Amino acid sequence: MRTLHTINETRAALKEARRAVERTKETSTVGIVPTMGYLHEGHMSLIRRAKSECDIVVVTVFVNPLQFGPNEDFDKYPRDERRDRKLAEEAGADFMFMPSVNEMYPAPTKTKVIVANITDVLCGASRPGHFDGVATVVTKLFHIVQPDRAYFGMKDAQQVAVIEQFAFDLNAPVRIVRCETMREPDGLAMSSRNVYLNDEEREQATVLIRTLRRIDDWIREEGMTIERLAGRIREHIETAPLARIDYAEIRTYPGLEPVVSMEQWDGSQPILVALAVKFGKTRLIDNRIFFPEGEGRA
Structure with missing residues (x-):
């Protein structure tokens, strides 16, 4: 695996890598993570x-930095650059692009990518400007790498929705590939922020996946409404004394x-149950998508 730090060397390296592939086959495919x-x-x-x-x-x-308040x-x-390089190479990466802030933003940026409406809810409601930063930096990465496919985990379902929206609206020549959330053995969604949890917070944080797994039973209860279901979800999370709900x-x-209405659960569109909960100073997100029968998951 080759580690790259500048935009120019990244573009040159990928141009040569594509040429090498195309010596043996008609086209080359670049994936970005x-x-x-x-x-x-x-x-x-x-x-x-x-x-x-x-x-x-x-x-x-x-x-x-654009996506931090x-x-x-x-x-x-x-941050652990040496460990990141080792793990990426073990997983099969060919290149790692690790730019500095000055490389990505050599001057205050006057251009941002802003996606309307879907960025004003969930995490966007309490983190104004966050998804503008996400959309802007991902757009820059797409221009630098010029990938054919881009891979994103569904743990942050809103982020994937935002990226899919701007890619569609701006006719970005890249396919957005949704990938299933990976979990720890206890069910906690894998996240770089998990290292901030102490032992008690970590144990109580598993209430998120336990809540999401109970929804199948709750929606089958006679007379269940959306309001009652939302209340049931919050009540179950609050059985963990340290949990402070941002949204559910x-x-x-x-x-x-x-x-x-509950009738929408049987409709043609997937339904997202999205959670953001603080344990101590650590804010965790998790979700579950309920797909119409027969629809693929990713």
């Missing part, structure tokens, strides 16, 4: 899938419109 580093098994699963579907796999590691954890965000919402996917 954008990350903010501190890689874990969830990221590695994305890299392995990209490797199975693409000729060339590029993992990007960049802690993007003034009171958020940009400086404290975990039921929305359509990927449009993120409110679900207003």
Whole structure:
């Protein structure tokens, strides 16, 4: 695996890599796995899938300041470049693009990619500007790498919806590939932020997956309504004394419109149950998507 730090060397390396592939086959396929580093098994699963579907796999590691608010954890965000390089190579990456902030933003950026409506709810409601930062940096990465496929985990379902929306609206020549959320043995969704949890917080955080798994039983109860279901979800999370709910919402996917009746669960559109809960100082997100019968998961 080759590690790259500048935009120019990345473009040149990928141009040559494509040429090398195309000496033996008609076309080449580049897959990108954008990350903010501190890689874990969830990221590695994305890299392995990209490797199975693409000729060339590029993992990007960049802690993007544009998506952090003034009171958020940009400086404290975990970083371990040596470990990231080792794990990415083991998973099959061909290139790792690790730019500096100055390389990505050599001057204050005057251009941002803003996706309307679906960024004003869920995480976007309490993190104004966050998804503008996400959409902007992913657009830049797409221009730099020029991938054919981009791989994103569904743990952050809203982020995937935002990326799919701008890729569609701007006719980006890249296929967005949704990948299943990877979990720890106890069911906790894998996240770089899990390292902030102490033992008690970590144990109580499993209430998120336990809540999501109970929904199948709750929706079958006679007389169940959306309001009662939402209340049941919150009540179950609150059985963990340390849990402080930011949101627990039921929305359509990927449009993120409110679900207003139980009849929508049998309709043509997937339903997202999205959670954001703090344990101590650590804010965790998790979700579950309920698909219409017969529809694929990713």
